[in-house]
Amino acid sequence: DIQMTQSPSSLSASVGDRVTITCRAGQIISTFLNWYQQKAGEAPKLLIYSASNLQSGVPSRFSGNGSGTDFTLTISSLQPEDFATYYCQQSYIKFRSFGPGTKVDI
Amino acid sequence: QVQLQEAGPGLVKPSETLSLTCTVSGGSVNSGTYYWSWIRQHPGKGLEWIGYIYFTGTTYYNPSLKSRPSMSIDTSRNQFSLKLSSMTAADTAVYYCARDSIGDYLPRFDSWGQGIMVTVSS
Numbered sequence: 001d002i003q004m005t006q007s008p009s010s011l012s013a014s015v016g017d018r019v020t021i022t023c024r025a026g027q028i029i030s031t032f033l034n035w036y037q038q039k040a041g042e043a044p045k046l047l048i049y050s051a052s053n054l055q056s057g058v059p060s061r062f063s064g065n066g067s068g069t070d071f072t073l074t075i076s077s078l079q080p081e082d083f084a085t086y087y088c089q090q091s092y093i094k095f096r097s098f099g100p101g102t103k104v105d106i
Numbered sequence: 107q108v109q110l111q112e113a114g115p116g117l118v119k120p121s122e123t124l125s126l127t128c129t130v131s132g133g134s135v136n137s138g139t140y141y142w143s144w145i146r147q148h149p150g151k152g153l154e155w156i157g158y159i160y161f162t163g164t165t166y167y168n169p170s171l172k173s174r175p176s177m178s179i180d181t182s183r184n185q186f187s188l189k190l191s192s193m194t195a196a197d198t199a200v201y202y203c204a205r206d207s208i209g210d211y212l213p214r215f216d217s218w219g220q221g222i223m224v225t226v227s228s
Binding site: 001032034036042043044045046049050053055087089091094095096097098099100101 | 143153154155158166168169170202206212213214215216218219220221
């Protein structure tokens, strides 16, 4: 399997802040990396696929970057509805795996 | 807009087999562009991929679950199912069904069910 790590595990931020979350894969995964947002009591929601492609309907303040083993998710100006937990996930191999998550709170 | 909905028991006894079904609406499970997947989330924890089934019936499971998972697909009912045997308290989790979109070779879980909480207790 491919181990995924994320940093930080949690962060505190304010509305309007620029926030960056990092994800690292245990081996090279090209750009087969997706990002999800999960709010309490809800299912995860796809934000970014293939490292940098914005899912339809997702606000443009979300962006993704990276290739190989190192990836980032950036929220350019944090909004109240963005306080949630964010997960990265690799789809390089059939055995899918997720990062441990990054909780973004106030 | 495709929708997925899990159904099954909320309570399972230790050693029993969990049976969950995911009904797909607004789309067809009889498609070569998706893997139909199960993912779970232990209380307060992260996401664990359980496995997927393809429309042909081909399956692939998380090796860490050994031979416990079994998935099936019913194209006539537009459903797919998960059975997880030998349940223990460690299997208490929210179980999600999800669509893994592979048609453009950029795989991602683009649709999810709302999740069903399963508790293992006698």
